[in-house]
Amino acid sequence: MEAVLYVSHGSRKKQAKEEAIHFLNRVQRQVNCELSHICFLELADPDVLEGIRKLVEKGADRIVIIPVLLLSAGHYFKDIPHEIEKAEAIYPDISITYGQTLGVQERITDVLVDRLKELPTEMDESANVLLVGRGSRHPDTKTSIEWIAGELKEKGRIRHIQTCYLAALSPRFPDEFEESLSNYSKTIVVPYLWFTGLLYDSLEKSVVNAKEKGHHVYLASYLNDHPNMVQSLVDRVNQALSKGEEEERIVK
Incomplete structure (x- = not known):
């Protein structure tokens, strides 16, 4: 079963976590994937490994990890891949696909x-x-x-x-x-x-x-849940899901 794990940055501020969850709930409703979960890279729970564990327990054998990040920097190139490596050691039979940040658009x-x-x-x-x-x-x-x-x-x-x-x-x-x-x-x-x-x-x-x-x-206000932000992440999720399907076909 395919699943999506959304990895948001995390914050000590309760409102920030609530905004991220509200935003990602909107994205989840627009993505055709029945199994998904939200986690945080730091400063909030659940963390990445906990998010992966919950998806595996629900039957996921292919997980698409979506970095909920604006730009590709240290968190994207080092921190999240480090968590993925730990997960792959724990769950060697689980296929993991790593998506892209929003980037400049x-x-x-x-x-x-x-x-x-x-x-x-x-x-x-x-x-x-x-x-x-x-x-x-x-x-x-x-x-x-x-x-x-x-x-x-x-x-x-x-x-x-x-x-x-x-x-x-x-x-x-x-x-x-x-x-x-x-x-x-x-x-x-x-x-x-x-x-x-x-x-x-x-x-x-x-x-x-x-x-x-x-x-x-x-x-000015921050970007938050503007429709363009929602659609930008929906597009990134769909791209990663397509990438995961292509990788699976190549393996087969």
Whole structure:
């Protein structure tokens, strides 16, 4: 029996886990696979091995693992594969197919455009947009965020846009945020984050503090359950399911 295991990042914040589960429940309803389970890479339960165990107990002999991640970095290339290796040692007769992250897609940039439209301010020449990525030591992360910034600038008709990161990469958000407050009359912070969490909370705190000092600053919402996000992951799941079927035919 074929099954899908959704591996979300995880967070210490209860709301983040709830948002991820709500989102993935929507995806599950649109994917033609009767057996599936949700787990978390870190900071929340169940973990990956527990998720695989539950699927095996329910009769799964082919498992498609879907990384619920925006970009391909350390979690995708190292952490989840490490968990897969442990599972393969425990369940040598189980076939495991590993899916792809969402990666850079124009329809996800369209979500950012929609998030900007939700803000109670106009995108005029006085505004500077800070596109904020999580950050990673993997070299593709910076390239991806810069590509997204270029697309967002064009689609959102933005004159001033800069990229920055919350960890691992420079420039860091606190530095770029302070510089933007000093050089522009309006600053708009756009997080490239899927769900809420401690990182989004830190951005919100910075924006609130700046507003209290009299700055015109706005924080866009995270990507969350926008229809484009749901469809993007549904497509990734279907691609991985097709890949698993093809691999099985080759083995036979």
